[in-house]
Amino acid sequence: MEYVVSSIDLAHSETASNKPSIIILQLDTPGGLDNAMRGIIKRILSSDIPIVGYVYPKGARAASAGTYILYATHIAAMSPATNLGAATPVQIGLPQTPSDPDTQNNEANTNSAMERKIINDATAYIEGLADLRERNREWASEAVLGGASLSAIDALEANVVNIIADDIDDLLKQLNGYSFMSNGQQITFNTNDATIVEVSANWRQELLSVVGNPSIAYILILAGIYGLIFEFSNPGGGVIGVVGAVCILTALYGFQVLPINYAGLALILFGLGLMITEAFSPSFGVFGVIGAVSLSIGSVILVDTPEPAFQIAWPIIVSVAIVSIAFVFLTFSMLFKSRQQKIVSGVETLLGETAEIESIQEETILARLHGELWQVKAKAPLKLGDKVVVSSISGLMLNVIKKSEH
CATH class of the missing domain: 3.90.226.10 (2-enoyl-CoA Hydratase; Chain A, domain 1)
Structure with missing residues (x-):
């Protein structure tokens, strides 16, 4: 207009x-x-x-x-x-x-x-x-x-x-x-020797015609939301967050000329929320699947008109749903695998490791583990050269079991 x-x-x-x-x-x-x-x-x-x-x-x-x-x-x-x-x-x-x-x-x-x-x-x-x-x-x-x-x-x-x-x-x-x-x-009318002057749209009107395309606006708002999610989960320079915010605002600018069904928009946001919940609090895929279904339904009814020119293209909706489900299950599988792997950092890595008693001075017993001296405590008597296994950790004290007893 x-x-x-x-x-x-x-x-x-x-x-x-x-x-x-x-x-x-x-x-x-x-x-x-x-x-x-x-x-x-x-x-x-x-x-x-x-x-x-x-x-x-x-x-x-x-x-x-x-x-x-x-x-x-x-x-x-x-x-x-x-x-x-x-x-x-x-x-x-x-x-x-x-x-x-x-x-x-x-x-x-x-x-x-x-x-x-x-x-x-x-x-x-x-x-x-x-x-x-x-x-x-x-x-x-x-x-x-x-x-x-x-x-x-x-x-x-x-x-x-x-x-x-x-x-x-x-x-x-x-x-x-x-x-x-x-x-x-x-x-x-007198159109003899008439001069034709074509009035072209300015950059703002051209931008509105592009972002007013339902499929473009739909992709922009999803890209913006994912950008903000990534920025909040991995704070950094803020570039991705800023780009995400720009995408969302641009999509909202395009939505103003479209017959938006706010129930559809709410379903999209709800679906994304469930998929985020699945990524950070795995529920064996339940939240992820429900979120993808909610996202798909919201995408279908987002633009509320039967006019084909104002509909979001089906291939885009299907692609977004598939990518979203794949993202959720990829994240879930990575989390599951990481939980099955052996811990490689922190004091928890010492559990089950073998140390050697190197110093006994009255009630203070020191054992060498990974090149470091640790104070240890055991129920059984220990002597120099004994091999012990770390059973638990209490602050800077290692609770150990004599290897012959283990």
């Missing part, structure tokens, strides 16, 4: 001598959020510069929200092999939870009433746009109520669009001399 609205604002900010006579809005979209769509349409309707909506290039579409936007433009154009329609709104909300039959009936009635309100509102909205631009009102209603779609040729025949053009040059050629009524005034 920001790119479209800011581009229209930029055209209106030009001086009178440089002000464009036409704005061509190129469309190729599977749809979008209702708030973004209405923001774009409001700016189009308030524009005193005629806006031509053009579904381009060949193979493009103006589906769902794109249909409303095309209806709002002063002139609607399409290139061959394009289509529009399927404008039925999709309600976004939390997933339903099981309940008793009476509650389910009440919820079904409430949901049906809410769906009717949303669809009726959308129908009235697009019919108002159709009346404003004197286009096919009946088909606009059918696009919302029945999800109808039209090809470019059919749309022209049904008075849904005004022009079919092969490219921008062909569009400008057909617009030359074209007249239409706007706000009670007749406007006639």
Whole structure:
């Protein structure tokens, strides 16, 4: 939305001598959020510069929200092999939870009433746009109520669009001399020797378009969380932690333009928490498996819309689940192996080792072990040269057993 609205604002900010006579809005979209769509349409309707909506290039579409936007433009154009329609709104909300039959009936009635309100509102909205631009009102209603779609040729025949053009040059050629009524005034285009100025997205808008991709935002937030986990478990220079925090904030920036289901996000965080618990407090894989399942379910329902363009790619979800499970079990196996290995550091390494009595002075008995002299204590009498085995350690005192007794 920001790119479209800011581009229209930029055209209106030009001086009178440089002000464009036409704005061509190129469309190729599977749809979008209702708030973004209405923001774009409001700016189009308030524009005193005629806006031509053009579904381009060949193979493009103006589906769902794109249909409303095309209806709002002063002139609607399409290139061959394009289509529009399927404008039925999709309600976004939390997933339903099981309940008793009476509650389910009440919820079904409430949901049906809410769906009717949303669809009726959308129908009235697009019919108002159709009346404003004197286009096919009946088909606009059918696009919302029945999800109808039209090809470019059919749309022209049904008075849904005004022009079919092969490219921008062909569009400008057909617009030359074209007249239409706007706000009670007749406007006639003069596109002879027209100069085309393309308005490109700035770096911020390009960044938003990238991180607004559900799959990219999903990978960023997982990478960020894993980065923070690694930093907290192995404090160091802080670089990985900082990178993780940047990834999370960038993902949240992208999520603002997506229909996020917060129950899905909570399941993802819960699953990661269980896998972390498994890594640090092994439970024979129970927490890890449940965590991976929770992560997978949360990933599937994270973006709450049936539009394929806004879904997280299945291969990415499956890959993340497999990698997460592999990480948990790899960590568990390493911990298990480490517990089976012989201790190689600390005073515990002395247990079971053999020492030799080297000095006996009254009640002080010293034995040499690993090149060091230790004070030892034994129940049986000891003499110089006796071999003893360390049975336990009490501070700096070794409790030993005479080897002949061991």
